[in-house]
Amino acid sequence: MQTNTDTVLITRPAEDALKLQGILEAKGIPSMIAPMIKLSLVEDLRPIKEQLNQIEKYDWIIFTSPNSVAFFFEIIESEKVKLYFFPNLKFATVGEKTKMKLEEIGYRTNFVPIKFTAKVLAENIHEIEGKHILIPTSNLSNKDYIKILEERGAHPKVITIYHNLDNKIDESTLNKVKKSNLKYITFCSGSAIHSFVRQLRPVGDFLVGKKVITIGPSTSKVAKELKIKVDFEAKPHTEDGIIEAILNNKINEQT
Template sequence: MSSNLPLAGKTIILTGSHKIQTIAPYIEANGGQVKMFPLIEAQELVSTEDEMRLTQCNDYDWLIFTSQNAVSAFVEKLTRFGVPSSTIQCKIAVVGERTAESLQQHGLAFHFMPTVYSADVFVQEFNYEGRALFLRGSLAKSTIADGVGADEWTVYETVPSSKYIEALHEALIAEAEPIVVFASPSSVEIYAQELVPMLDWRYVKFATIGHVTTQALAKYGIAPIVQPQKYTMKAVIEQLILEETKL
C-alpha cells in the first residue's frame, strides 16, 4: 500500500453493526487499515402482531424509517408473511442515504429525506398530512413520535455484543494511534463499560457519526477528532482524510 495515500499508517476501528462496515473498501483504498469489532447487534423483533401490523401499513399515509436495520426487519416481516413490497402504497420518509438505498434495493421508493440526517432536523422539516407510522428500533428515542405525532412500531432490537471485547482490547493496545469510530450512543456506552476499565480514554482517538453520539461521548469528557456535518460513515472517513491532508 502506497505511503502517499492519506490514511496510510492509520488503523480505523469500526464498532457498529455489520451493516455499517461496508465502508471498509473505501478506507483501504485510501491507505487505511480496517478492523471490525461490533459492540452492538441488531435483530428483528418478532411479535404475534406482526401480520396484523403489516396489513395496517396502507392505512397510513407515511411510513418513517431512520435506519437500515429497520428496513431489514420490515423486509424480513414482508418475506415471512409472503407480502410483496409492491403492495406498500403509502409514501415513505427516511433519515439518511443508506436507509434510502436499502429501501430501493428491496423495491421500495422514498419520498422525503431531511437535509441533515438526524431526527431533530427530520421533525423540523417533515411537513405532512394524514397519518404516519415510525418503524423504530428498541432504543430509539421519542423525538420523531413526539415531533411529528407518528404512531410507532418497534421492528428490531439493539443488543450489546461482548464477543469482540477481548479482541478489541488487544487491537487497541497493539496499535500506536488507533481511531475508533462510534455510530451510535449505544456503542459509546458499551465501550465505556467494557473497555475503559482496561484502557483509559486518553490512549485512543475517536470519531463519531451525529451529534447525539458526540453527546454520549461528551458525558465522559471526551471530544471526537471528527464529527462531520453529514451523518454518514463515508463522511467520517472523508473528514479524517481531510484532516490528514492538512498535516
C-alpha cells in the same frame, strides 16, 4: 492486522463494519474491527404484524436507518404483505444510505431531510397533519423526534422490530485493541459507545492520544454524556462523512 499510527477502530456491527473497512483500506487507511453491538430481529412479531394487518390506515412509513429498512422488509416478505397494493402510502428516510437501501428493495423515497437526522425529518416532512405514520425501529433508537411529529398534528406509531444488543468482545480481540497504535475510533450509534465504555474500562486512559469520530448529533450527545470528547462529527452524517473527517485530519496534520 495493521497497527500503524493511522489505524482506525470500527465499532459497527460486523456486516456494516466490513463494508466500512473495505472503503477505508481502498483509500490506504488501515483499520481493525471490534463490533460493540449486534442486531437481531425481535422474537415477538405480534405488534408489527398487528400494524401490517391494518397497513391501509397508514399514510407514511418513516425509516431512520438502513437496518430498519432491512428488518422491516424481512418481516414484510415473511408475512407476504404487498405494499404496492397501497399506492397512497409514502416513505420518508433519514439519510442517503437509508434511501438507497429502500430503493434497492424497489421502493421510492418521498422525503429525505436536508440534514440526515430524525429531528430534521420530523420538523420538515410535509403534509403530516392528521396523518398516520408507522415507524419501525430498534429498541434503543432515539425517539425524541416523535414529540415533534405529534406537535405537528401527526399520529406516529413506533414499533420495535429489532434489538440493538451489546456484542461481547472476546479477550483476545480486546487485548489487540488495547495494544494497537490506534489513532481514530469511530462510533455510529450511542449504543456502540455505551458498549465500548463497559468493555474498555477505564475508557479515559484508553482514549488518550486518540481521535473520536461520531456519525452524527445523537451519537455525539451520548459521547458527551459519558464524558468522551468528540474530535470530529461526520458531515454529512454518513460513512462518507467519517472517511472525509479522517482524510481532512490527515491533510491538516501534514500542512
